[in-house]
Structures are given as C-alpha cells and as structure tokens.
Amino acid sequence: MSDEEMELLPGISLQQAVPVKQTETGSVSVVSEEQTLRKISVEQKSELLVHLKKIIQSANEVHGIFQKVNTKVQNDTAASVDGISLLQVRNHCLVEYLESLASYGATRCRGGELKDPIDKLVTNRCIIEKIKPLEKQLQYQINKYAEIEKGNTQNYRANPDSMLQSGEQAQQAEGMVSATYQAPKVSSTLYPKAESDQKKEAKYARSIRARTKGDALMDEVAADITEDPLEAGRKANASRELREFMKRQKEIEEFEEEHFVRLQRSKKDKAMMKKIEQMQGSLEGILDYGHIQTDAQREARRSQSKKK
Secondary structure: OOOOOEEEEEEEEOOOOOEEEEEOOOEEEEEOOOHHHHHHHHHHHHHHHHHHHHHHHHHHHHHHHHHHHHHHHHHHOOOOOOOOHHHHHHHHHHHHHHHHHHHHHHHHHHOOOHHHHHHHHHHHHHHHEEEEEEEHHHHHHHHHHHHHHOOOOOOOOOOHHHHHOHHHHHHHHHHHHOOOOOOOOOOOOOHHHHHHHHHHHHHHHHHHHHHHHHHHHHHHHHOOOOOOOOOOOHHHHHHHHHHHHHHHHHHHHHHHHOOOOOOOHHHHHHHHHHHHHHHHHHHHHHHOOOOOHHHHHHHHHHHHHHHH
C-alpha cells in the first residue's frame, strides 16, 4: 500500500492527496494526515461493532420471546376468546404492525415495491391510534378485571376501618381548645337570581300602581257622570276582589316564567280580564277629547247636509 492510501476498514482503503506546504525557510515539507484518518477509522469501526452487538443482542431477545409465544400457541394456552374484545383488536393490530415493519424492511433490502407494506403500516397505525382513547376510558374496568384474574378482590370492597377515626386523630380532637367561631369578613353580595326577582317585582309594582291610579280616576269619572247612589262597601269589595285577582295573576305569571309553560285560564279569570280591559277602554274613551267638535264645525256640517 502506498503512502497516499490508508485502510479504514478491512478491504476498504482511502486514497488521500498529500498536501504540500511551503515553510518560512523556503523548504518544501510533506504534511500527512494519516494519523488523523487512522484515528477516525478506529472510532467509526468501534461504533459499528457496538451497533452490531446491540443488533445481535436484540435479535436474540426477540427470538427467545418468539419461541415462548410459539410454544403457547401450539399448546393452545394463549387463547384470548374470553378476554376483552378491545384489547384483542389492539394486540392483533400490533402484531400486524410488526409484521408490516418486517415486510417493509425486507422489501426495501430487496429493492422491491414499497406501496403495499406502507399501506398496511398506515392502516394498522390508524387503528391503534383510534383504540388509545377507548382504552383510557376502559382503564378502570381493565384494572378491575386484572385484579379479579389475580384473585385479589379485596381492593374493591368497602373498608370499614377507614370510616372510623384513628386513635391519634381522636386524641388530637380531644386536646383541641374550644374557641368561638368567627365568620370571615367578606362583603355580602346579591345572588343574581334574587336581583332579577327584585327587578321583576319592582316592574310589577309599577304596573300595579299605574293600574290603581287608572282605576281610581275611572271611579271618580264614573261617579261624576252617573247618578247612581253610592252603596256602602261596594268600592271596598271591588278593590279587594281586584287585588286578589291581580295577586293570583302574578303567581300564575311567575309560575309560567319559571317552568316555561302556559297555564289555561278559568272562565272566571277570563271574564275578569275582559272586564278590566273594558273599564280601561272606557276610561281612555272618556279622556279622549279628539271627537268633540266645536259649534262652528257642527254648523258647517249641518249646512253641507242641507245643500245636498
């Protein structure tokens, strides 16, 4: 082997051009990097040997596991018919995924078509990813079945001892000094529902006051325009009946708003509502002066009718 060639691995040599360097004195010296390249080759060779040893060790472990599984299958002791179906599907998909990986590696080494192995890998990987969240949901049930299979069912029974107070805790409770409870200094706040109820009550009170004013004015106007004698207790009885009716209507409205239903009104309530509407309509008609005509307008209409 010449000086310009260096053996990196057995049977593999590297041809390296030898650089020429001009020294300060003008003499030409040959600088060889043979030692550096030898060091690199030794390091790479040692790393390669380490990886090869790991591959051989992993292959031996896989071979041993395969022999155990093969023995169980031949003896029919690895049947999973009575197991959890979700875990059966997961295990079968994992086995097919490993087979697809082996097929992918062998096909790539032979230089064949990789489409079929890749499709199988993608299919099995998607199924495994879909099974993961379902397996998390069934984790408690899986653990429970595993404990039952081991014969340890006491973990799923009630423990009365944990319900009793221990001796140390009882002594600490007895040794505690009795003190007066002091409530924390927190400013009181209004519950949102209570606030909405107050707003509804205020709105209802305003409507009741408006109706009461209208009823009082209507009674005064009716007393002025009618010649009926006043009866003792008639007005009080009418106002009491009206108050009871309005109170009942308020309760019905609150029930309807709370339960989102519409209650059927009785004939008596319908008649009372109609009466109130008529009284309010008559009051509006009394207070409406738009239809009153002046004497001049009345004379003009009469003259027009005579001409016709």
